[in-house]
Amino acid sequence: MTTQLGAPPRRIEAEEFFADPSFAGASISPDGTRLAYLAPAHGRINVWIRGIDEQHEDAVCVTHDTRRGIHAYHWTDDPRWLLYEQDTDGNEDWHLYRVDLDAPGEPAVDLTPLPPGSRMLGVEPMKSAPGSVLVSMNRRPLYFDLFRIDVATGETTTLVEQSDPRGGYLVDRDARPAFYSTVADDGTHEFHAVDPATGDLRFLRRLGGPEHPVGVHPQLVTPDGQGLLVGVYQDSDDLRLVRIDRTTGEETVVAAVDGHSLCTLGPISAGLPPTVFTSKRTGEVIAARFVGDRPIVEVLDPHFAEVHAALSELSDGVLSSVSSDESEQRWVVSFIHDREPGATWFYDHGTGQSRLLFRPYPELDPAELAPMTAVRFPARDGLPLHGFLTLPVGVAPERLPLVLLVHGGPWAHDTWSYDPSVQFLANRGYAVLQVNFRGSTGYGKRHLTSAIGELGGKMHDDLIDAADWAVEQGYADRDRIGVYGGSYGGYAALVGVTVTPDRFAAAVDYVGISDLANFMRTLPPFVRPHMANNWYRYVGDPADPAQEADMLARSPITMVDRIRTPLLVAQGANDVRVVQEESDNIVESLRARGVPVEYLVAEDEGHGFANPENQIRLYRAIERHFAEHL
Numbered sequence: 001m002t003t004q005l006g007a008p009p010r011r012i013e014a015e016e017f018f019a020d021p022s023f024a025g026a027s028i029s030p031d032g033t034r035l036a037y038l039a040p041a042h043g044r045i046n047v048w049i050r051g052i053d054e055q056h057e058d059a060v061c062v063t064h065d066t067r068r069g070i071h072a073y074h075w076t077d078d079p080r081w082l083l084y085e086q087d088t089d090g091n092e093d094w095h096l097y098r099v100d101l102d103a104p105g106e107p108a109v110d111l112t113p114l115p116p117g118s119r120m121l122g123v124e125p126m127k128s129a130p131g132s133v134l135v136s137m138n139r140r141p142l143y144f145d146l147f148r149i150d151v152a153t154g155e156t157t158t159l160v161e162q163s164d165p166r167g168g169y170l171v172d173r174d175a176r177p178a179f180y181s182t183v184a185d186d187g188t189h190e191f192h193a194v195d196p197a198t199g200d201l202r203f204l205r206r207l208g209g210p211e212h213p214v215g216v217h218p219q220l221v222t223p224d225g226q227g228l229l230v231g232v233y234q235d236s237d238d239l240r241l242v243r244i245d246r247t248t249g250e251e252t253v254v255a256a257v258d259g260h261s262l263c264t265l266g267p268i269s270a271g272l273p274p275t276v277f278t279s280k281r282t283g284e285v286i287a288a289r290f291v292g293d294r295p296i297v298e299v300l301d302p303h304f305a306e307v308h309a310a311l312s313e314l315s316d317g318v319l320s321s322v323s324s325d326e327s328e329q330r331w332v333v334s335f336i337h338d339r340e341p342g343a344t345w346f347y348d349h350g351t352g353q354s355r356l357l358f359r360p361y362p363e364l365d366p367a368e369l370a371p372m373t374a375v376r377f378p379a380r381d382g383l384p385l386h387g388f389l390t391l392p393v394g395v396a397p398e399r400l401p402l403v404l405l406v407h408g409g410p411w412a413h414d415t416w417s418y419d420p421s422v423q424f425l426a427n428r429g430y431a432v433l434q435v436n437f438r439g440s441t442g443y444g445k446r447h448l449t450s451a452i453g454e455l456g457g458k459m460h461d462d463l464i465d466a467a468d469w470a471v472e473q474g475y476a477d478r479d480r481i482g483v484y485g486g487s488y489g490g491y492a493a494l495v496g497v498t499v500t501p502d503r504f505a506a507a508v509d510y511v512g513i514s515d516l517a518n519f520m521r522t523l524p525p526f527v528r529p530h531m532a533n534n535w536y537r538y539v540g541d542p543a544d545p546a547q548e549a550d551m552l553a554r555s556p557i558t559m560v561d562r563i564r565t566p567l568l569v570a571q572g573a574n575d576v577r578v579v580q581e582e583s584d585n586i587v588e589s590l591r592a593r594g595v596p597v598e599y600l601v602a603e604d605e606g607h608g609f610a611n612p613e614n615q616i617r618l619y620r621a622i623e624r625h626f627a628e629h630l
Helices: 014-018 300-309 420-427 445-449 459-470 488-499 515-522 525-530 545-553 556-562 580-592 613-630
Strands: 024-028 034-041 046-050 073-075 081-086 094-099 119-126 132-140 142-152 156-160 168-173 177-183 189-194 200-209 220-221 227-232 240-245 251-255 276-278 285-290 296-299 319-324 330-334 344-348 354-358 372-379 384-390 401-407 431-436 475-486 506-510 567-572 596-603
Touching: 014 420, 014 613, 024 142, 024 319, 024 330, 024 401, 034 073, 034 354, 034 384, 034 401, 073 354, 081 119, 094 119, 094 515, 142 168, 168 220, 168 384, 177 431, 200 227, 240 596, 251 285, 285 300, 296 300, 296 319, 300 330, 300 344, 319 420, 384 420, 384 475, 401 420, 401 459, 401 488, 401 506, 420 431, 420 613, 488 506, 488 556, 506 613, 515 580, 545 556, 567 580, 567 613, 580 596, 596 613
Parallel strands: 401 431, 401 475, 475 506, 506 567, 567 596
Antiparallel strands: 024 034, 034 046, 073 081, 081 094, 119 132, 132 142, 142 156, 168 177, 177 189, 189 200, 220 227, 227 240, 240 251, 276 285, 285 296, 319 330, 330 344, 344 354, 372 384, 384 431
């Protein structure tokens, strides 16, 4: 691996990395005449609308949120209405709001007035009922039922009631139940065809459980209603996109790349690149995304192949988000890149013309940012591990202070992309190593399931092996290694300073788990029926005394007396995934022993900080912490 030596780049302030983007999240209207996008207004990110040929100076801000930025919005089939999603201070109780584009100064209307603890999920236009959208909501706390909402009037009609909290109906384009998916008592996933006349279920296919810890993704009904597209392994170690026939149950491979798995980050976490791209015109899948040293977009549709070839000329990154008009002639697209975050283009396939719409962070010069390089090495038991190493620009890559940055999930994965936390640390002179430890998605069934029973065990060994590899390669100084992670990554950081207290010179725990049993008991009730193949299978059931004892033995809170590593803890007060108690208990125990620990609590945040002032406060604290101890 080589790095470009020379004068180190300028010191880039935290505000440049973590302030709200100047522009983001653009998409084109169904008729191809307007752009919607996110940009600052009223001190927060809001939604703006402008004509396709207009500039930002001509745009109209159509939302007016002053409390928390908006990050998800939806065009409707009526040019008058736009929809957006919002929660309250990070509590994840999502509501769907309507904006009148003919009167953008009017207050938004909440189309989903729900009691506390309930939320809406997913917004899909109804082809068979113009002016309506499909939305899932848990008005009944344990059940996400399917509703039709008339956008203009707000009238809400129940379409499908779920009978089992572990199951769910999948509907066709006319919102009629076509397939039923459920999880059996043993954790296997079962798929059934639904009889359109009687509603009776006919068994089609059973899939394994633990290799799908967060569910089978994707699950899409084909536009003709006769097939179900799912991500399955079949006889391979790699996740493929497969069609299951409604009548025969026959499986047909739709997309597969030897040695690579479908990327399921999008369904796991909103805002991340999708697993599949679908046609605006037909609803058919036109491309699928696979995991690799760089993401791989496998094109499946002849028309989109032409479009994709033209789009690929616009950037040396990888296609990220895509929207088109109904004719699929006008496109708005953004790209994944390690040093060029979210550059967004307009492309007219009819004329072949294109233009750069915006860069989200125009003040950031890609030449000043650090390349992210894919690396691989074996774990101590021989399991192949993949990761990404980012080395600071203009510095000899020898015996550097290193930050081991651990992703959350744990059923997610790091990928080649722009990551502001990585760039911030690299700009401060740190090497940054991200490793897709066992249990990470995207690297095959064996890699994933080898994490069963290994929280605090081999999953932690993988991180230590990664750090040792960086030392052996000469990149890292063994005495100046820090560990930092959020959610599961926060748990991993706490394991690092309890199980291996001599290995890290500093640690940052960001919304991390300290007590596995308490964490599982305090998850929202509607989550628990879906835990058979993830926390219950990989860790244990706290209702079983023997399993609870094992979970406590793997929990940092029971080993807190071993902590002597300088620790920074950050927590959102409204976190419903990892409740504040998880951080409070660690901090209180350390302070009771007189062990110094810095503790940041954001009262207006949940599972991770979204508001820029909180992000900036966090990363200034991280900067001080690592500067002092690494």
